[in-house]
Amino acid sequence: MRNVQKKSSASKAVKAAESKTAAEKTVKASEVQTAEVKAAEKEAAAEKTAAKVVEKPALAKAEKAAENVKKAAEETKTAVASAVKKAAEETKAAAETAVKKAEKKTAAVKKAAEKAAEKAAAPEESVSVQYAGKDILVSDLMGQAKKDWTEKFGRKAAELKKVSLYVNTDDNTAYYVLNDDVKGQIAL
Numbered sequence: 546m547r548n549v550q551k552k553s554s555a556s557k558a559v560k561a562a563e564s565k566t567a568a569e570k571t572v573k574a575s576e577v578q579t580a581e582v583k584a585a586e587k588e589a590a591a592e593k594t595a596a597k598v599v600e601k602p603a604l605a606k607a608e609k610a611a612e613n614v615k616k617a618a619e620e621t622k623t624a625v626a627s628a629v630k631k632a633a634e635e636t637k638a639a640a641e642t643a644v645k646k647a648e649k650k651t652a653a654v655k656k657a658a659e660k661a662a663e664k665a666a667a668p669e670e671s672v673s674v675q676y677a678g679k680d681i682l683v684s685d686l687m688g689q690a691k692k693d694w695t696e697k698f699g700r701k702a703a704e705l706k707k708v709s710l711y712v713n714t715d716d717n718t719a720y721y722v723l724n725d726d727v728k729g730q731i732a733l
Contacts, residue, residue, distance in 0.1 A: 676714045681733055686710055689731050690721040698727055 672683035687708060694705050709722040712733075719731040 674712050674714070679733065681712075681719075683710065683712075686712070686719045686721075686731055690719075690723065690729065693721075693729050693731075694723050694727070697729065698723075700727075 670684075674681045674683065687710060690708055690710060691702070691705060694700050695702055705723060707724050709725075711720045713720065714733075717733045719733060720728070721731070722728050
């Protein structure tokens with residue numbers, strides 16, 4: 546029995562040694578794993594710090610670029626508002642000018658219509674002078690006086706405003722005064 550006990554104790558001792566070795570191996574493995582985890586954590590922290598160092602200038606540049614974009618947008622907004630205001634003022638001025646021109650044209654058309662209405666409303670007139678067997682139309686004498694205004698005196702027809710006509714049968718002549726200053730005569 547002693548032999549069995551010896552074997553049993555030896556066996557226990559081997560098992561204990563194996564157990565101790567296995568435990569040591571497990572501890573070593575866990576220490577290795579812990580060391581690897583710590584190394585990985587240190588590496589990650591270093592990368593994070595490096596990223597922050599790299600990020601700060603990039604972030605500063607991005608913020609500055611964003612500020613520049615905001616500033617440019619504000620300047621553009623101001624420029625557009627100014628351009629819109631200027632265009633509105635120019636449009637208003639052009640509209641006022643167009644209204645004034647239209648009013649002038651309307652007034653001119655109204656005057657022309659009034660003159661046409663006066664002419665249309667006036668009855669047809671015919672005045673003739675008869676003497677010594679002659680029959681002379683006053684309208685023919687007026688036409689001759691107006692013709693003298695343009696041909697004989699070299700004036701424009703639009704400048705003629707007033708015609709005064711005097712028929713003297715004793716002299717066999719019609720006398721006229723144009724615009725109260727130009728005098729002439731027509732033989733009957």
